[in-house]
Amino acid sequence: AQIVTPLLLKEMKIEEERIEAEKKRVKDEAQQLALIFETVGAFKVKRKGGKGKQIFGTVTAQDLVDIIKAQLQRDVDKRIVSLPEIRETGEYIAELKLHPEVTARVRLNVYAN
Numbered sequence: 001a002q003i004v005t006p007l008l009l010k011e012m013k014i015e016e017e018r019i020e021a022e023k024k025r026v027k028d029e030a031q032q033l034a035l036i037f038e039t040v041g042a043f044k045v046k047r048k049g050g051k052g053k054q055i056f057g058t059v060t061a062q063d064l065v066d067i068i069k070a071q072l073q074r075d076v077d078k079r080i081v082s083l084p085e086i087r088e089t090g091e092y093i094a095e096l097k098l099h100p101e102v103t104a105r106v107r108l109n110v111y112a113n
Helices: 006-039 061-072
Strands: 042-047 090-099 102-112
Touching: 006 061, 006 090, 006 102, 042 061
Parallel strands: 042 102
Antiparallel strands: 090 102
């Protein structure tokens, strides 16, 4: 415990402002990244095909992370990726929760080769 002095109050105020500025910077960075992801268009995912629209296996969050790294040279944690169960060809929407207030929606085009 410390005695509250004008100098200590000033230091606390400066520290709070620094923390707020850092939070704003992180949010702005997440918004810029979301804009990049959303303007890229659709990410193409190739899978070995089965009958009709079926594919072998599923498309996972790790698959999307690998594609983003290959195409955009951006590291993304697979834990922030939310995508529907993908077991056939078509177009899908995945969500990347980049920040508590910022979510990017990216399109995936899944096709069989």
